[in-house]
Every structure is written in structure tokens, then in C-alpha cells.
Amino acid sequence: MRRADRLFDVIQVLRTARKPVTAAALAEELEVTVRTIYRDVATLQARRVPIEGAPGLGYVLRKGFDLPPLMFTIDEIEAIAVGARMVQRVRDSELQHAAARVLDKVTVVLPESLRGHVADAPVYVSRGDAVAPKVDMAQMRAAIRDRRKLRIGYVDEKGHRTRRTIWPLAMAYYVDVSLVGAWCELRKDLRNFRVERIASSRMLAARFQDHNGKLLAEWLALPKERPPSRV
Missing domain, CATH: 2.30.30 (SH3 type barrels.)
Structure with a gap:
């Protein structure tokens, strides 16, 4: 796992936790050493991510913190691209327009080097055989x-x-x-x-x-x- 992806995962675990999470619990969740978690938390704190706590006591993420939308892994980007294309199958025009807007928003905020993974993802999703509905x-x-x-x-x-x-x-x-x-x-x-x-x-x-x-x-x-x- 890339370090950038692991830092993202540390934040995600803390965001969803209902109580302080120890370094040992984070290490088990992410399959790394406790020492690595200490270094990652220190890095995030240095980048002004509002993580509070200390070794042995556990860590919490201060409420109100949100991640910038560009922090996606490549697998997550391709999952978005495939999912948006699969929406075409359901013959729901509003969902189809919404999926297109999601792709546009994700593409705009991604670094140039990753935009091709959305716009030109090497995947094909068939349109399926669903009949267009008569109702809204x-x-x-x-x-x-x-x-x-x-x-x-x-x-x-x-x-x-x-x-x-x-x-x-x-x-x-x-x-x-x-x-x-x-x-x-x-x-x-x-x-x-x-x-x-x-x-x-x-x-x-x-x-x-x-x-x-x-x-x-x-x-x-x-x-x-x-x-x-x-x-």
C-alpha cells in the first residue's frame, strides 16, 4: 500500500470511529506496525489534520474535518468510473445525469496524471436490456x-x-x-x-x-x- 493511501485510510478510520482509537487498533486494521502508525499520525498532525490524542491513550479526529475530494486511490477512481457507467443500465434519466455530473466533478479535482482513469477508463459496461419506463x-x-x-x-x-x-x-x-x-x-x-x-x-x-x-x-x-x- 502506498503511504499516501495509508494516510487516507488512517483518516477514514478515525472519521467513522465513535471513540478514541489506539495505535495498536489502527495498526491491526491497516496491517502495519504500531511504530508506522505513530509516524503516520505525526505526519498528518504536521499537515494540520486535527487529530488529537497520544500514544497509549488513543486518537480522535476533531469533528468538522473533511477530506478534499481529490484524495482517491486509483482503484477508487476506477470504481467510480465503472459505477457511473453501470447507472446507464437502469434507464433512470435523472440518475444518469447525476452520474455524469459526478464524473465531471471528480475529473475536475483530480491531478492531471489521474484524470485519464476517469475520462478514458479502460472498461466497457453494456447498456443491458431494460425497457425504458413510462413513469418518472x-x-x-x-x-x-x-x-x-x-x-x-x-x-x-x-x-x-x-x-x-x-x-x-x-x-x-x-x-x-x-x-x-x-x-x-x-x-x-x-x-x-x-x-x-x-x-x-x-x-x-x-x-x-x-x-x-x-x-x-x-x-x-x-x-x-x-x-x-x-x-
Whole structure:
């Protein structure tokens, strides 16, 4: 591991810690010696990273400190590039635009020598076979975040049409299809709705309750290897 990457990892561990982290714990986490951790912490402190503490007592990172966005490893840069390209598969135009903006922002702040790893990453991601949805995917994701009910018109594989009020819990993205996982008021059960079969969708003012995330936990426990839609 490059030293610059290790210094980054020291900061990351301290940022997420809820209590002081000893040099021994950091050394075990990063697979280096305690002496190396002492040197790394001293280097970071000399660079004005607000790490407080002392050997034997543990270290904490003062709240409010943030990392500049250019501190990515090459693997992380390529992960961003691949992830942004994979978003093209989900046929969600707002997510696609957001992914493009992420790539632009990352590219701008990177050193010149690393920009090619984003703009010209040697990877190819197929567009997949998902059908473009007829409804606003951004609205569906907003309903999931805000726990707002949706009134949808749904067409099953036999062409039968129904009107449903659903409690949208999550999105599931596959290469060839995207699903909305929801509680269906009509069926009184969890259901997966294929987004390309949702003919219409309207967000309602009414909100739903998912106490302690129980419904979401039940949905997450369902088999996820390309589950069929259930109507």
C-alpha cells in the first residue's frame, strides 16, 4: 500500500470511529506496525489534520474535518468510473445525469496524471436490456425517501390492468429489469412491480409508516436473484 493511501485510510478510520482509537487498533486494521502508525499520525498532525490524542491513550479526529475530494486511490477512481457507467443500465434519466455530473466533478479535482482513469477508463459496461419506463423514476425514488404513498396503474404480463395504492420501500435494479419493492394495499402483502409495466404513477399526499424498518427488512429478506414481479 502506498503511504499516501495509508494516510487516507488512517483518516477514514478515525472519521467513522465513535471513540478514541489506539495505535495498536489502527495498526491491526491497516496491517502495519504500531511504530508506522505513530509516524503516520505525526505526519498528518504536521499537515494540520486535527487529530488529537497520544500514544497509549488513543486518537480522535476533531469533528468538522473533511477530506478534499481529490484524495482517491486509483482503484477508487476506477470504481467510480465503472459505477457511473453501470447507472446507464437502469434507464433512470435523472440518475444518469447525476452520474455524469459526478464524473465531471471528480475529473475536475483530480491531478492531471489521474484524470485519464476517469475520462478514458479502460472498461466497457453494456447498456443491458431494460425497457425504458413510462413513469418518472425520480418521483418514485423521492416517494421512497419521503415515505409517500403512490397511486399506480399496473399492467401484468397478460395485459390485465389494475389500479393500486402502494407503499414504495426500495428499488431493485437488474440488467434487464428494474423493480419497485412495495407494500400493496390491494393485496395486503409485499409485492415487486416491474417499472416498465407501470403505466401511470402519482405521488399522494398521504404518508405510510414503516415502524423500525420492519417492512423494508422483510422485503430485503426476500430472494434477490432476479425475483419475478408479483401482482
